[in-house]
Amino acid sequence: MTAEASLETGVPDGAPTPGAPRTRGGGAVGRATPPGRGGRVLALLTGYVPRRLGQALIVLWIAFTAAFVLLQAMPGDAIMIRFENPELGLSPEQIADIRASYGVDDPVLIQYLHTFAGFIRGDFGYSVQSGTPVRQLIAEAFPQTLVLAAAGFVLAVLLAFAIAFLSASARFAWIRTALRSVPSLFVSVPVFWLGIVLIQFFSFRLGWVAVINPGPVEGLILPVLTLAVPIAAPIAQILTRSIDEVYTQPFVRVVQAKGASPSWVLWRNVLKNATLPTLTMAGILFGELIGGAVVTETVFGRSGIGRITEQAVAHQDTPVLQAVVLLAATVFVLINLAVDLIYPKLDPRLARRIGGSR
Amino acid sequence: MIRTHRGWQGAAALGATLALVLTACGSDGGSGGNGEPSGDPVTGGTLVYLEHQPHDTLYPPAAGFYPNGGLVNNITDRLVYQDPETLEFEPWIATDWEINEDATQYTFNLRSDVTFSDGSALDAEVVAANFDLYGLGDPDRALTVSEAVNNYASSEVVDADTVVFNFSAPAPGFLQATSTINSGLVSASTLEGAFEDFGPGNGQNVIGSGPFVISAEEIGTSVTLSAREDYAWAPAARENQGRAYVDEVQVTVTPEDSVRVGALTSGQADVIRYVEAQDEAQVAGAGLDIYAPQTRGVNNSLSLRFTNPILSDLRVRQALIAGIDRQQVVDTIYTENYPLATSSLSSTALGYTDLEEYYAFDPEHAAELLDEAGWTLGADGIRERDGQPLTLVVNEAAPQPRSFEALTLISQQLAEIGVDLQILRADAGTYTEAIQDADQVQIYHSMVGRADLDVIKSQYYSTNRNTLLNRDPATDAIADPELEALLAAVASEADGDTRIANSQAVQTYLAENAYVIPLFEEPQVFGSQTDVEGLSFESVGRPSFYEVWLDR
Numbered sequence: 085m086t087a088e089a090s091l092e093t094g095v096p097d098g099a100p101t102p103g104a105p106r107t108r109g110g111g112a113v114g115r116a117t118p119p120g121r122g123g124r125v126l127a128l129l130t131g132y133v134p135r136r137l138g139q140a141l142i143v144l145w146i147a148f149t150a151a152f153v154l155l156q157a158m159p160g161d162a163i164m165i166r167f168e169n170p171e172l173g174l175s176p177e178q179i180a181d182i183r184a185s186y187g188v189d190d191p192v193l194i195q196y197l198h199t200f201a202g203f204i205r206g207d208f209g210y211s212v213q214s215g216t217p218v219r220q221l222i223a224e225a226f227p228q229t230l231v232l233a234a235a236g237f238v239l240a241v242l243l244a245f246a247i248a249f250l251s252a253s254a255r256f257a258w259i260r261t262a263l264r265s266v267p268s269l270f271v272s273v274p275v276f277w278l279g280i281v282l283i284q285f286f287s288f289r290l291g292w293v294a295v296i297n298p299g300p301v302e303g304l305i306l307p308v309l310t311l312a313v314p315i316a317a318p319i320a321q322i323l324t325r326s327i328d329e330v331y332t333q334p335f336v337r338v339v340q341a342k343g344a345s346p347s348w349v350l351w352r353n354v355l356k357n358a359t360l361p362t363l364t365m366a367g368i369l370f371g372e373l374i375g376g377a378v379v380t381e382t383v384f385g386r387s388g389i390g391r392i393t394e395q396a397v398a399h400q401d402t403p404v405l406q407a408v409v410l411l412a413a414t415v416f417v418l419i420n421l422a423v424d425l426i427y428p429k430l431d432p433r434l435a436r437r438i439g440g441s442r
Numbered sequence: 443m444i445r446t447h448r449g450w451q452g453a454a455a456l457g458a459t460l461a462l463v464l465t466a467c468g469s470d471g472g473s474g475g476n477g478e479p480s481g482d483p484v485t486g487g488t489l490v491y492l493e494h495q496p497h498d499t500l501y502p503p504a505a506g507f508y509p510n511g512g513l514v515n516n517i518t519d520r521l522v523y524q525d526p527e528t529l530e531f532e533p534w535i536a537t538d539w540e541i542n543e544d545a546t547q548y549t550f551n552l553r554s555d556v557t558f559s560d561g562s563a564l565d566a567e568v569v570a571a572n573f574d575l576y577g578l579g580d581p582d583r584a585l586t587v588s589e590a591v592n593n594y595a596s597s598e599v600v601d602a603d604t605v606v607f608n609f610s611a612p613a614p615g616f617l618q619a620t621s622t623i624n625s626g627l628v629s630a631s632t633l634e635g636a637f638e639d640f641g642p643g644n645g646q647n648v649i650g651s652g653p654f655v656i657s658a659e660e661i662g663t664s665v666t667l668s669a670r671e672d673y674a675w676a677p678a679a680r681e682n683q684g685r686a687y688v689d690e691v692q693v694t695v696t697p698e699d700s701v702r703v704g705a706l707t708s709g710q711a712d713v714i715r716y717v718e719a720q721d722e723a724q725v726a727g728a729g730l731d732i733y734a735p736q737t738r739g740v741n742n743s744l745s746l747r748f749t750n751p752i753l754s755d756l757r758v759r760q761a762l763i764a765g766i767d768r769q770q771v772v773d774t775i776y777t778e779n780y781p782l783a784t785s786s787l788s789s790t791a792l793g794y795t796d797l798e799e800y801y802a803f804d805p806e807h808a809a810e811l812l813d814e815a816g817w818t819l820g821a822d823g824i825r826e827r828d829g830q831p832l833t834l835v836v837n838e839a840a841p842q843p844r845s846f847e848a849l850t851l852i853s854q855q856l857a858e859i860g861v862d863l864q865i866l867r868a869d870a871g872t873y874t875e876a877i878q879d880a881d882q883v884q885i886y887h888s889m890v891g892r893a894d895l896d897v898i899k900s901q902y903y904s905t906n907r908n909t910l911l912n913r914d915p916a917t918d919a920i921a922d923p924e925l926e927a928l929l930a931a932v933a934s935e936a937d938g939d940t941r942i943a944n945s946q947a948v949q950t951y952l953a954e955n956a957y958v959i960p961l962f963e964e965p966q967v968f969g970s971q972t973d974v975e976g977l978s979f980e981s982v983g984r985p986s987f988y989e990v991w992l993d994r
Contacts, residue, residue, distance in 0.1 A: 160871025168874055170888070172504065173589035175905035176918070181581030214498045215584070215641030216661065224643070224661050280700055288708040295701060296490060296710040297664070297694055385696040387663035395496070395662070400870045 136424065140417040147413035148203065148406070152196055155402045162212035162402050163188045186212075199406065209403035213395065218407045221392055226411070229388035232380070233373040235304055236311030241366065243312060244319035252327045252354075254346055264324065270317035279310040279383035295384065307384045311377065315369050322365045326358035333357075360430055367423035483682070483976065483991040488690040491987070492702045494716040496662045496695045500648040501640040502626035503576050503588035508966065511623050511984040512715065513693070516667055518626025518650035521550055521569065522617060523677035526735075526981045529792060529893050531617060534677045535564060535627065535651070545612040545936035546593075550620075552603040556675050558629040559655045566605040568630050570597035573607060575633055576625060583636035589900055590619035590892065592933055612934045614941055615896035622892065623984060626650060651675070653686040653988045667691040667987065680989060687976065687991035706730060706969050712992070713974055715985070717967045719776045719844055725969040734779035734965035735983035736790045737891030740901040741783040742842055743960040744852075744887055745909040747880040749921045752834065757815040759956035762885075763801055764808035765859040766852055772962050775848045779967055783960030786898065786952045790963065793895045793932075793945030800953035801960065808859045817860070825860035833862040836885040837877050845887055848961065880911045889964050893981035895945045899929045902948075910957055925951060 163186050167179050174182075183189055190198075202209055208218035244267075250256045251263035283306060287295045293302050330336065331354060339353050378390035389408060396404035428434045497509040505514040523534040536550040556564040577594025579587035587594075593611040600606060609616070619625055629649035632639075640648060645656035645665055653676070654667035669686040676683050696702045696714075703721045705711040707728040717725055717732065725732055746759045753759055772782050781789070784798040817825040817832050825832040836852075839845040846865065853863040866876055866883055876882040886909050890901050900906045904913035904920055912921050920926050928951055931944045952958045966983035976989035 158869070158871050160874050165870045165874045167584075167586070168878070170877070170907040170909060172506075172586060173900055173906040174586055176915070178579060178581065178587060182584055182586070185581050185584060210638050211641070215636070215638035216643045217638070220643050221661060280698070283701055284704060287710070288704040291708065294710055296492065296696065296705045297692055383698050383701065385663065385694065385698070385701065387660055391662055398870060 133425075136421055140421060143417055144410065144413050148200070148410055149196075151406055151409035152199065155400075155405060156192055156195075158400065160400060161188055162400050165400050166212050199403075203406075203410065208407040211396070211401050211404050213399040213401045213404075218403050221404060222389070222407055222411060225388045225392050228386060229377050229381070229390060232304065232307055232311065232377055232386065232388060233370065235308045236315060237366075237370050237373055239308055239312035240315035240319060240369075243316035244323055244362075247316070247320040248323040248327060249350070249355075251324055252331075252350060267317040267320040267324070270313050270320075273313060275310060275314055275379045276383055278313060279306070279380060282306045282310055283383070303384075303386070307380050307386060310383070311373065311380050315373060318369060319362055319366055323358060323362045326361050327354055330354045330357045356430070360427070363423055363426065363430070367419045370419050481993070483687050483989070484993065485685075485687050485689075485991070487688050487992040487994075488692055489688045489974065489987060489990055489992065490692045490694065490710070490712045491985070492694055492696045492705060492711045492714040494695075494697065494699075494702070497642060497665070499637065499640045499642075500645060501585060501637065502628065503579075503586055503590075503624045504640075505623045505626065506589070508715065508984065509695075513645075513656070513665060513667070514623045514626045514650075515652075515980055515984040516654045516691070516987050517648065517652040517656060518623070518628060519556070519564075519652050519675065520622070520625055520627065521552075521620040523679060524618060524621035524893060524981050525679055526893075526979060529738075529981060531621060532677055532679055534621075535569070535675065536620075539617070541617065541936075543936065545614045545616070546609045548607045548609075548613075548616055549600075550605050550607075552605065553675055554603045556651050557672075558649050558651045559670055560629055560631065560649045562629050562631070562649075564627060564629075564651050565602050566599045567602075568633075569605050569627060570599050570607075571630060571633050572627050573597055573620075573625070577607075585637055588619070588624045589906065590622050590624045590894070590896070591616065592896070612936050614936050614938075615894050615933055618892075618894035618896070621981075622894075623980065626652075654691065657690075663695055665693040667693065676988065682976075682989045686988050688987065691987045691990075703969070706971070709971070713968060713970045713977060713985070715966070715968050716843075717969045719780065719967075722777050722779070722967065729972065731970040731972055731974075732779070733968040733970060733977065733979070735968075735979040736788060737889070737964050737966060737982045738788055738790045738792075738893045739891035739897040739982065740786060740791075740889055741788050741960040742887075742889040742962050742964040743783065743786060743958050744836065744885050745902075745958055746956065747884050747886065747911045748955070748957060749911055749914060750880040750884045752832065753880075753884055755815050756956060757811040758817070761808040761811040761815070761859065762856065762861065763956055763959050764804045764811065765856050765861065766959060767803045767805075767855055768801065768959075768961055769803065770855070771848050771851055774851060775844050776962060779965045780843075780962040783962050785949050786958045786960050787945070787949055788963040791897065792893065793898070793942045793949075795946040795949050797949060797953040800956075805859055812859065812861075819860050823857070823860060824862045831862060832860060833864060834884045835864045835866050835876075835882060837866045837873065837883050837887055839887040839889075842887065842889060842964070843967075849887065878911070878915045880914070886910075891964070891982035895941045896933050898945055898948050899933045902952075903929045903933075925955075925957075 163183055167174060167182050199209070206219070210217055211221060247263055247266055251260050256263065283295050286292050286306060293305050295306070336349060336353060339349055377388055378394050381388040381390040382394060389411065392404060393408050395401070396408065493509050493512065495509045497513055498507065499510060500514055502514050502518065505511045519535050521534060521536040523532045525532060535556055536552055538551050540549045552566060552569060558564055573591070573594070574597055575585060576588040577591045579585055592615060593609040593613045595608045595610045598606040607616070627650065632647065632649045642661045643659065645659040648656065653670055653673045655670055656665055657668035658666035668690050669688060671685050673685050674683065696705065699718055699721060702714045703717065703724055706714045706725060707730065722732055746753050746762065748754055748759065769782055772780055784796050785794055787794045812825055816827045818827070820826045820831065836849055838849060846867070849865045853865065856863045866873065868876065877886060888909055890897060890907065892900065902910055902912065902925065904926055912925055913919070914921065928944065928948045932941060932948060935941045935944055968985065970977055973993040975991050975993050978986045978989060980986060
């Protein structure tokens with residue numbers, strides 16, 4: 085058992101085995117009792133996962149309904165904004181005809197059921213402002229935002245880990261205070277300002293990257309950087325704090341006492357345990373990224389969900405807003421589901437609680 | 443008497459107004475610092491054009507929105523060409539035309555060699571179908587009537603290249619209407635579509651006969667225009683008679699002002715639309731060209747809604763005019779490309795008459811007028827009458843350049859004479875409702891560009907833009923029937939000189955009654971690299987890329 089545990093915790097030869105309680109103990113349990121692990125997977129599939137999916141659907145339905153009610157409660161409607169605009173110079177009769185053909189003056193309940201039935205069928209209707217099918221708008225914009233958000237997120241995580249690691253490392257103790265103030269600085273930089281400064285300097289002054297009609301990768305560099313900075317900040321903050329906390333725990337001293345090197349302790353024991361709260365935070369932030377790309381996409385002139393949302397809000401384009409709300413809710417639900425399912429992989433004690441709770 | 447187009451041109455050209463227009467154009471050229479073209483046009487290359495906003499439809503009657511118009515102007519042809527300098531009419535798709543005496547019937551003879559980009563012929567049948575839609579609309583497909591086409595009744599196809607349009611009442615503005623982007627001719631397949639089919643994402647299916655076709659589109663971000671190789675039916679006035687010189691125009695949406703201007707000065711873009719007044723110095727300072735074509739219609743102005751109890755008093759309206767230092771607004775907020783307005787119409791518009799004496803700045807007189815009207819200064823510096831403060835609301839006109847900045851300055855000026863002017867900035871729904879109510883938005887900030895005498899009717903007539911709310915949207919009651927009659931006369935008189943006189947009568951009436959405070963003559967401001975040659979604009983400032991070539 086000693087040899088196996090040594091493999092599990094990965095302490096180098098010659099070093100005494102630290103009995104780190106939060107390392108991958110689940111693996112050892114799994115290997116010792118294979119049926120137990122199978123039973124847990126089964127339990128996940130029969131109880132936990134369907135239950136979570138059911139909850140997710142309810143959350144989505146509530147989000148849909150709340151969005152519908154709020155959009156109805158707002159003054160005016162998209163048809164009015166689009167066609168009663170004096171710029172079109174339409175007569176009252178012409179406007180009345182168009183309102184009738186859109187059915188905007190039907191009873192609210194009828195409209196709700198109509199819209200809901202459409203969403204169930206995957207028909208999100210048409211943008212009132214431009215007439216483009218909402219499904220087409222979303223289908224073209226979502227991949228763009230997803231790529232931007234994913235790349236921004238990866239960079240943010242790398243940045244956050246770099247900051248946290250450097251500020252925890254003894255070698256950089258002399259700039260620790262400076263490093264620790266970096267997240268506060270990052271979080272207070274306005275995104276639009278950062279975007280414009282990056283464009284002015286790297287594109288307009290140095291000419292390193294084009295902003296107008298760039299290649300697919302070239303076009304990602306500056307927006308990703310712009311997006312990553314404010315997202316990296318909270319992750320770095322949480323990570324640094326968690327690292328500090330884990331360092332104070334007794335098992336760390338045990339590991340140190342057994343002769344592990346400082347970097348070994350940081351990488352194999354501390355960081356692993358400090359990741360859990362960070363993951364929760366990261367899950368929330370990634371959801372925000374998808375919805376919160378408005379500024380970045382506008383400054384860089386990229387198409388994406390943020391731009392669509394901005395346009396739709398400006399014109400109170402109800403069908404588009406309805407779909408965007410549902411999309412954002414779906415992303416949040418999926419991310420949270422993913423985070424919840426990843427937890428047990430990182431912390432076996434959670435796995436036991438989920439799987440063996442019967 | 444049946445007038446041919448030559449006769450019509452003569453009548454229009456003889457007006458004293460046109461002489462004014464010509465001189466104005468001459469002086470206007472000074473701001474567009476484009477040098478002499480250096481040598482013969484070169485074919486090839488891609489022009490990178492930055493737009494401020496994405497287009498929202500390519501349905502021609504809705505092309506008034508500049509991002510729409512910039513595309514429609516380049517992918518469609520019109521029956522008649524209006525020379526943007528002289529505003530005279532010349533043959534384009536129509537070789538000649540006849541108008542009956544009371545302007546209720548128009549007959550057009552068409553070229554027989556024109557094809558749409560899908561290969562179908564541009565014949566009388568499809569021209570008739572275009573105007574049936576633009577003149578009558580189709581509410582079931584949410585396709586609106588063109589604002590430029592009035593009193594449309596029906597069309598008749600006489601033969602393959604002759605079409606007749608009938609009107610229920612005189613429609614003297616129809617000839618000019620056929621020359622505007624709102625009357626861009628599209629193919630039969632395009633006409634079958636609903637409003638959705640003209641929207642973003644469907645650009646490649648909107649088929650015109652113009653020098654460019656939409657070859658690629660990314661919704662909300664970019665549109666690629668490609669030159670049509672077999673294009674050979676440009677108006678005779680254009681120097682280019684073949685295909686467009688550039689191979690492609692890459693229209694890219696860049697909403698952020700500083701990015702658009704920076705992209706131009708750093709050489710990443712060739713032409714940009716919407717250079718804000720405060721950015722002009724940066725563009726000019728970089729040695730680049732600025733174009734500021736005028737919009738030639740109703741000036742950027744404030745409509746005083748006289749049905750509101752406060753503004754129903756002529757003295758209050760006159761006081762507002764006298765209390766605003768318009769020259770300071772123009773000098774502080776704008777540039778020399780935004781000339782001070784001297785009538786409700788632009789001095790480059792057809793039918794303009796100089797009424798500057800009505801709009802003089804005289805704060806002392808303004809204070810006297812308000813005193814006379816019973817508005818006395820309160821302790822807080824705001825005038826009041828019977829306990830009611832002299833508070834007025836004006837809308838921020840988001841599409842107009844620096845509306846909020848200008849209104850802020852005006853608000854400061856009016857505070858000097860004890861008037862509290864508040865600026866409405868709201869979400870689209872609240873805004874749309876508020877501007878239709880004279881008791882919520884007493885002063886309406888707007889403008890409209892169109893190079894025809896009808897433009898003044900578009901702005902103020904009860905069933906058009908109705909900016910004065912002369913027709914109460916709630917009750918449909920007309921508050922000032924005299925104004926209504928004067929406006930109707932502009933759009934229903936067949937004789938050109940009489941129409942000009944009628945338009946001038948409206949301008950005088952608006953000035954005498956202090957219904958309108960004109961601010962400035964609104965341009966569309968573009969920035970361009972110096973090696974972009976041949977950039978031109980239609981009569982209200984939409985770019986034409988047809989003769990653009992790159993001298994590099």
